[in-house]
Amino acid sequence: MRRLAKIPDEVREEIGGCFVDSLPVVDEDNRKLLKLNDETFILLRWSDIDVNQHVNNVKYVGWILELAGRNSHHIIEATFTTFSRALRQATEYDPRRCGSVPSVVKHEHINSSFRELFSSMEEGNNVRVCVTGGSGYLGSWLIKKLLEKGYTVHATLRNLDEDRKTSHLKSLPNAESRLVLFQADIYNPEEFEAAIQGCLFVFHLATPMLHTENSKYKDTSEAAIAGVRAIADSCLRSQTVKRLIYTASVMSASALEEDGTGFKTSMDESCWTPLNLSYTYNNQFILDYIKSKTLSEKEILRYNEIETGNKLEVVSLACGLVGGETILSYLPSSLPPVLSQVTGNRLNFDVLRFLQELLGSIPLVHIDDVCEAHIFCMEKPVLRGRFLCAAEAPTIEDMAICYQQNHPELTISQELMSGPDGRSKCDVSKLRKEGFEYKYGMKETLDHSVECARRLGSL
Numbered sequence: 001m002r003r004l005a006k007i008p009d010e011v012r013e014e015i016g017g018c019f020v021d022s023l024p025v026v027d028e029d030n031r032k033l034l035k036l037n038d039e040t041f042i043l044l045r046w047s048d049i050d051v052n053q054h055v056n057n058v059k060y061v062g063w064i065l066e067l068a069g070r071n072s073h074h075i076i077e078a079t080f081t082t083f084s085r086a087l088r089q090a091t092e093y094d095p096r097r098c099g100s101v102p103s104v105v106k107h108e109h110i111n112s113s114f115r116e117l118f119s120s121m122e123e124g125n126n127v128r129v130c131v132t133g134g135s136g137y138l139g140s141w142l143i144k145k146l147l148e149k150g151y152t153v154h155a156t157l158r159n160l161d162e163d164r165k166t167s168h169l170k171s172l173p174n175a176e177s178r179l180v181l182f183q184a185d186i187y188n189p190e191e192f193e194a195a196i197q198g199c200l201f202v203f204h205l206a207t208p209m210l211h212t213e214n215s216k217y218k219d220t221s222e223a224a225i226a227g228v229r230a231i232a233d234s235c236l237r238s239q240t241v242k243r244l245i246y247t248a249s250v251m252s253a254s255a256l257e258e259d260g261t262g263f264k265t266s267m268d269e270s271c272w273t274p275l276n277l278s279y280t281y282n283n284q285f286i287l288d289y290i291k292s293k294t295l296s297e298k299e300i301l302r303y304n305e306i307e308t309g310n311k312l313e314v315v316s317l318a319c320g321l322v323g324g325e326t327i328l329s330y331l332p333s334s335l336p337p338v339l340s341q342v343t344g345n346r347l348n349f350d351v352l353r354f355l356q357e358l359l360g361s362i363p364l365v366h367i368d369d370v371c372e373a374h375i376f377c378m379e380k381p382v383l384r385g386r387f388l389c390a391a392e393a394p395t396i397e398d399m400a401i402c403y404q405q406n407h408p409e410l411t412i413s414q415e416l417m418s419g420p421d422g423r424s425k426c427d428v429s430k431l432r433k434e435g436f437e438y439k440y441g442m443k444e445t446l447d448h449s450v451e452c453a454r455r456l457g458s459l
């Protein structure tokens with residue numbers, strides 16, 4: 001029709017009589033081309049491509065609709081992957097040789113245009129992700145990395161008017177065009193729904209550290225559990241979220257026996273911290289934190305077992321004590337314990353002692369690795385379940401030696417050189433087996449923590 005419209009009026013008048021005044025006859029050739037694998041659900045038909053082996057946009061939309069319902073959260077990823085694979089297979093079959101499809105398109109043309117498409121996918125363009133607790137230590141570093149990689153980020157925080165919580169995020173490269181801030185409090189968990197809408201992945205990092213009195217919840221555990229339920233339910237309702245990644249803590253994965261008399265052979269993803277024990281170096285804040293992290297991690301992993309039809313994948317990353325640099329304007333709360341041997345702060349050193357009493361070692365991870373691990377868990381085509389995330393698990397003694405060797409200018413007093421007895425093996429191989437590689441070990445994590453504290457005037 002478009003071509004006909006371009007014919008000058010006088011020519012059209014002259015040849016008009018030769019045209020039949022009826023609707024065009026459309027030959028639907030539904031013979032199927034090669035079947036792709038079972039995961040894609042898309043079959044390329046002869047009638048899907050034109051003589052130049054192009055697929056038009058309407059057909060793309062048709063394919064997306066074909067996918068929707070069955071696997072709608074895979075739409076973006078699967079559609080692009082499928083186009084590429086389908087066209088490659090179609091051209092490798094080379095119908096020109098059979099004489100059935102005249103083609104002027106070269107393989108290289110198709111490949112190069114899809115290469116462009118893929119590279120934009122790989123850089124995260126057009127993929128929206130949500131980060132709860134975006135203004136915190138892990139949240140802000142994760143957002144920085146996601147923006148660098150080209151993702152669009154919906155970040156939640158409790159108070160959008162607090163400049164100290166927003167300015168470091170707003171000044172990140174690409175923030176102006178690809179960062180959207182939302183206000184949401186775990187004590188009003190329905191507030192997260194708006195931030196989750198339209199996202200393909202959700203990272204849930206926000207955690208209530210202090211209880212909000214006079215709320216509908218009895219303590220931080222109740223609030224945290226209600227929070228993970230509301231967030232997981234929003235993911236299910238969204239029809240877009242493929243995977244929910246929860247930032248858990250190794251403190252929920254102690255290998256202590258139920259009666260606290262000793263450690264199991266090894267600490268790994270099968271271990272859950274008994275919640276009825278008391279410790280030499282504990283305090284109520286830490287006990288409340290462990291309870292809320294443990295119960296909410298169990299609750300969120302339960303969504304992997306629920307038959308939803310929507311196939312929401314839930315991953316929990318039980319992270320070790322995090323050290324390294326920060327984009328915050330103040331020292332993040334996990335650095336004082338990491339640095340306690342060299343600062344000499346006894347209260348913070350008690351946190352280290354508690355960790356060794358609870359876990360048999362100090363599983364340690366660098367801020368950059370912990371955020372890379374989150375992104376790794378997001379970018380895996382399929383992933384669910386629980387993973388410990390720590391590069392190494394030194395003891396307090398190992399850390400002291402490391403500080404002494406690399407920072408002889410910093411003195412450690414004798415009583416801060418060692419911790420409670422009873423070392424437990426910490427098996428953090430599961431994430432590595434998935435293909436994740438840590439870039440930083442104990443030395444770099446401690447070095448960068450020292451540099452960070454010096455830069456911020458805390459050492």
Ligand SMILES: NC(=O)c1ccc[n+]([C@@H]2O[C@H](COP(=O)([O-])OP(=O)(O)OC[C@H]3O[C@@H](n4cnc5c(N)ncnc54)[C@H](OP(=O)(O)O)[C@@H]3O)[C@@H](O)[C@H]2O)c1
Pocket residue numbers: 132133134135136137138139157158159165184185186187204205206207208209210247248249250293318319320321322323332333334
């Ligand atoms: N740092 C570590 O060593 C470590 C280790 C293992 C696991 N983790 C986990 O990593 C996550 C982030 O911790 P972090 O070290 O980055 O701590 P952080 O800097 O204190 O960040 C905590 C975040 O939680 C948010 N939050 C607190 N109460 C909230 C509430 N009632 N409603 C909504 N958000 C609330 C805070 O939001 P506002 O900014 O609005 O206050 C803040 O962004 C937590 O889940 C933590 O358990 C941390």
